[in-house]
Amino acid sequence: MKYKILTWGCQMNIHDSETIAGILQNMGYSPADTLKEADVIILNTCCVRENAERKVYGRIAQLKQFKLRNPNLILAVSGCMVQQPHVVEYISEKLPYVDILFGIKNVHKLPELIENARQAEFPVVEVMESSEIKENLPIERMDNSRAWVTITYGCNNFCSYCIVPYVRGREKSRLPEDIISEVEALAKEGFIEINLLGQNVNSYGKDLEKPVAFHELLRRVNDVEGIKRIRFLTSHPKDLSDELILTMKECEKVCEHIHLPVQAGSNRILSKMNRKYTREHYINLIKKLREAIPNIAISTDIIVGFPGETEEDFLDTLNLVKEVEFDLAYTFMYSKRKGTPAAEMPDQIDDDVKKDRLNRLMQVQDAITAKKNMELKGTVQEVLVEGISRGKIKKLSGRTRTNKVVNFDGGRDLIGKLVNVEITEPHTWSLLGRII
Numbered sequence: 075m076k077y078k079i080l081t082w083g084c085q086m087n088i089h090d091s092e093t094i095a096g097i098l099q100n101m102g103y104s105p106a107d108t109l110k111e112a113d114v115i116i117l118n119t120c121c122v123r124e125n126a127e128r129k130v131y132g133r134i135a136q137l138k139q140f141k142l143r144n145p146n147l148i149l150a151v152s153g154c155m156v157q158q159p160h161v162v163e164y165i166s167e168k169l170p171y172v173d174i175l176f177g178i179k180n181v182h183k184l185p186e187l188i189e190n191a192r193q194a195e196f197p198v199v200e201v202m203e204s205s206e207i208k209e210n211l212p213i214e215r216m217d218n219s220r221a222w223v224t225i226t227y228g229c230n231n232f233c234s235y236c237i238v239p240y241v242r243g244r245e246k247s248r249l250p251e252d253i254i255s256e257v258e259a260l261a262k263e264g265f266i267e268i269n270l271l272g273q274n275v276n277s278y279g280k281d282l283e284k285p286v287a288f289h290e291l292l293r294r295v296n297d298v299e300g301i302k303r304i305r306f307l308t309s310h311p312k313d314l315s316d317e318l319i320l321t322m323k324e325c326e327k328v329c330e331h332i333h334l335p336v337q338a339g340s341n342r343i344l345s346k347m348n349r350k351y352t353r354e355h356y357i358n359l360i361k362k363l364r365e366a367i368p369n370i371a372i373s374t375d376i377i378v379g380f381p382g383e384t385e386e387d388f389l390d391t392l393n394l395v396k397e398v399e400f401d402l403a404y405t406f407m408y409s410k411r412k413g414t415p416a417a418e419m420p421d422q423i424d425d426d427v428k429k430d431r432l433n434r435l436m437q438v439q440d441a442i443t444a445k446k447n448m449e450l451k452g453t454v455q456e457v458l459v460e461g462i463s464r465g466k467i468k469k470l471s472g473r474t475r476t477n478k479v480v481n482f483d484g485g486r487d488l489i490g491k492l493v494n495v496e497i498t499e500p501h502t503w504s505l506l507g508r509i510i
């Protein structure tokens with residue numbers, strides 16, 4: 075029996091798919107190369123923006139033919155979309171050829187759900203609200219050198235535009251000893267890069283019976299022998315402490331990169347977004363980070379067209395982008411999410427205004443990204459080789475400690491290893507280099 079998992083959304087979801095795969099492998103399933111070969115297809119979904127949901131619905135519609143051709147095929151939908159009651163209702167009624175709807179916290183029940191679905195005439199639904207996944211579930215990791223390790227589940231921040239706290243539940247930290255023993259086991263298996271995951275890693279440990287700060291956890295991960303690189307995702311500007319900046323500076327394994335979503339450059343909009351920091355606070359953080367770690371790369375997320383955003387507010391964002399000079403920015407048009415406060419706010423912005431602002435923002439940022447990359451020409455960078463590049467010309471592809479993609483010629487035997495690469499030709503989205 076074979077399975078195929080399709081995943082949308084953030085790194086958390088991608089990591090959840092590794093758990094789904096682990097459970098299916100334990101049941102004796104093996105991965106299918108194509109959808110056609112699969113006996114079970116699982117869609118692990120995202121609902122952070124309407125676009126994400128639309129893609130999933132498109133896929134479900136397409137898979138109907140697969141079900142018609144092969145009635146024994148089990149089609150399951152999981153992930154954040156399923157945590158919304160209106161989605162469960164819609165799929166159960168309008169797309170009843172879906173066999174299973176399960177919340178990610180119910181993933182340990184998958185064997186039972188598949189068994190039930192083989193007998194049931196209607197979709198089997200199992201969506202629990204609790205905010206944590208069981209410990210010690212099997213994980214089938216997709217990479218042999220880089221591993222993702224969850225440190226907190228859920229989110230307590232309730233940014234007014236965001237659906238994540240509603241679908242992922244309240245913030246819950248894993249015990250430091252569970253995290254460290256997972257990292258130690260990974261190091262023994264030969265993993266060299268650890269990516270710590272949470273919606274807001276900076277608030278890690280505050281909810282524990284014996285509170286532990288994120289920077290303390292980071293030092294403990296840094297002490298694990300065999301690990302060469304540590305990254306973490308995502309940081310919230312309101313909780314980023316001076317101790318964390320010092321820890322990043324002092325811990326040699328912590329990479330010189332931080333993803334620090336700013337979302338907007340206007341204090342009026344930041345306040346309506348419920349982000350709990352100001353533009354000035356954010357810019358000051360950037361200053362402190364760069365003072366402590368001069369070559370640090372900084373990436374961000376930005377939303378344009380939040381309800382009530384005026385041209386002036388948008389120009390504040392544009393100016394912040396010019397002032398900070400991010401290495402990379404993920405830019406989004408605001409998308410209305412049912413049940414969030416921003417969806418009910420007056421002065422929703424027209425799509426063409428959002429598009430126009432997005433284009434202007436991207437133009438400014440692309441030039442900055444290109445400029446930043448140009449500065450790397452001639453430098454030698456440590457690269458962790460991830461695999462073969464996606465372009466037409468087959469090259470090795472990997473990332474610098476500052477999280478920039480580098481493509482270069484070399485043998486497959488280098489995959490999973492650290493190599494030194496001289497940057498010969500920087501481009502906007504990647505760098506070309508030569509192994510030295």
Ligand code: SAH
Nearest residue numbers: 235236273308335375376377406407408409
């Ligand atoms: N916890 C992380 C990431 C959450 S989702 C954080 O706080 O940064 C990833 C990004 O999606 C967010 O940073 C935000 O920029 C974007 N996003 C979230 N909700 C959105 C919405 N309703 N419309 C547009 N973009 C959104």
Ligand code: SF4
Nearest residue numbers: 229231232233236238
């Ligand atoms: Fe969403 Fe804000 Fe939580 Fe990030 S911190 S997941 S943007 S509510």
Ligand code: F3S
Nearest residue numbers: 083084120121122154
């Ligand atoms: Fe999407 Fe859920 Fe992640 S909504 S962004 S997959 S937490």
